[in-house]
Amino acid sequence: MSGKYLVTGGAGYVGSVVAQHLLEAGHEVVVLDNLSTGFREGVPTGASFIEGDIRDAAKWLDSSFDAVLHFAAFSQVGESVVKPEKYWENNVGGTMALLEAMRSTGVRKLVFSSTAATYGEPEETPIVESAPTSPTNPYGASKLAVDHMITGEAAAHGLGAVSLRYFNVAGAYGSCGERHDPESHLIPLVLQVAQGRRDAISVFGDDYPTPDGTCIRDYIHVADLAEAHLLALTAAKPGEHLICNLGNGNGFSVREVIETVRQVTGHPIPEVAAPRRGGDPAVLVASARTARERLGWNPSRADLAGIVADAWVFAQNVSKER
Numbered sequence: 554m555s556g557k558y559l560v561t562g563g564a565g566y567v568g569s570v571v572a573q574h575l576l577e578a579g580h581e582v583v584v585l586d587n588l589s590t591g592f593r594e595g596v597p598t599g600a601s602f603i604e605g606d607i608r609d610a611a612k613w614l615d616s617s618f619d620a621v622l623h624f625a626a627f628s629q630v631g632e633s634v635v636k637p638e639k640y641w642e643n644n645v646g647g648t649m650a651l652l653e654a655m656r657s658t659g660v661r662k663l664v665f666s667s668t669a670a671t672y673g674e675p676e677e678t679p680i681v682e683s684a685p686t687s688p689t690n691p692y693g694a695s696k697l698a699v700d701h702m703i704t705g706e707a708a709a710h711g712l713g714a715v716s717l718r719y720f721n722v723a724g725a726y727g728s729c730g731e732r733h734d735p736e737s738h739l740i741p742l743v744l745q746v747a748q749g750r751r752d753a754i755s756v757f758g759d760d761y762p763t764p765d766g767t768c769i770r771d772y773i774h775v776a777d778l779a780e781a782h783l784l785a786l787t788a789a790k791p792g793e794h795l796i797c798n799l800g801n802g803n804g805f806s807v808r809e810v811i812e813t814v815r816q817v818t819g820h821p822i823p824e825v826a827a828p829r830r831g832g833d834p835a836v837l838v839a840s841a842r843t844a845r846e847r848l849g850w851n852p853s854r855a856d857l858a859g860i861v862a863d864a865w866v867f868a869q870n871v872s873k874e875r
């Protein structure tokens with residue numbers, strides 16, 4: 554059955570890919586985005602677009618919507634360490650206003666973009682949802698605060714909600730991909746080196762307690778991630794807040810990612826050693842068992858070279874447009 558969905562942050566990377574998947578599944582999509590980090594041209598064709606802020610969601614939300622998929626947020630770990638107030642204000646304050654608008658209009662289903670950064674430095678790997686949450690940066694703390702708000706909203710007011718804790722999202726889907734400005738994520742930055750737009754990639758820390766000394770992350774294809782959102786819409790039950798990790802359960806070090814980009818692009822990628830970046834845990838790898846069991850999620854694009862290859866095609870197409 555087709556539905557009508559508000560996609561906050563749908564002009565950004567993950568939101569645009571999910572909006573595209575919703576459209577392909579025959580749903581009606583309204584994107585609400587203030588374009589603070591997103592791009593008008595990122596909104597998929599076929600979606601309606603409102604240029605506005607989630608803090609004013611009450612202006613546009615009404616009972617005709619079946620659910621909200623909430624991506625709008627600031628999401629740079631490093632920036633959050635130096636400007637924490639920006640993260641509390643937008644991520645927590647903004648979501649509070651959105652929840653209020655949902656309550657007053659009777660829209661009772663939510664899928665929220667949470668993050669692996671809610672866990673902080675894990676005690677055990679792979680990380681399960683019951684692991685302690687002790688974020689090492691304000692970005693993760695702001696997302697954890699929102700998860701707590703949603704738990705309360707579900708218990709007190711019957712919201713049906715799913716928080717999806719993404720690990721490291723990468724890759725592209727057709728014309729939708731990653732184009733943060735400035736870019737801070739590893740794979741698009743290494744691809745910029747391959748394109749000659751940057752001289753070298755900085756490796757933030759090579760003295761972590763990992764086999765090659767660089768940080769290990771679990772890279773998940775954005776299209777696999779998008780599929781989980783559509784499944785979450787079906788799985789959300791009134792009064793329940795379900796939390797699911799989304800990752801492949803395979804960790805790759807920064808140096809392994811750089812080597813994969815060399816192989817996929819055929820370009821030499823010079824690297825330079827740089828100090829650790831504040832707030833970075835050494836290893837983040839997901840157990841996505843809950844997502845498999847509760848959502849029926851079955852990611853099919855786990856191969857890192859394939860993820861990088863899709864991001865590479867997208868990066869080259871975006872450069873041609875510039």
Ligand SMILES: NC(=O)c1ccc[n+]([C@@H]2O[C@H](COP(=O)([O-])OP(=O)(O)OC[C@H]3O[C@@H](n4cnc5c(N)ncnc54)[C@H](O)[C@@H]3O)[C@@H](O)[C@H]2O)c1
Nearest residue numbers: 562565566567587588589590591606607625626628666722
């Ligand atoms: N990319 C990742 O690796 C990753 C990992 C974990 C979680 N997440 C989360 O997923 C979500 C999407 O991330 P992304 O990489 O697509 O980021 P993005 O910056 O590309 O997209 C975020 C979008 O939200 C919009 N936005 C921000 N604040 C807003 C506001 N107050 N009102 C309206 N629109 C607003 C921005 O303009 C942008 O289009 C974020 O919530 C992020 O925290 C991302």
Ligand SMILES: O=c1ccn([C@@H]2O[C@H](COP(=O)(O)OP(=O)(O)O[C@H]3O[C@H](CO)[C@H](O)[C@H](O)[C@H]3O)[C@@H](O)[C@H]2O)c(=O)[nH]1
Nearest residue numbers: 628630668669670720737738739755756757768807830833
């Ligand atoms: O130029 C760079 C950029 C990144 N890195 C390293 O590469 C790894 C991945 O960094 P990203 O910035 O690509 O991703 P993060 O792991 O910091 O963050 C991502 O995953 C987090 C969960 O841990 C949050 O969800 C966040 O929103 C999301 O961007 C980190 O060890 C980082 O230090 C470098 O060495 N050089």
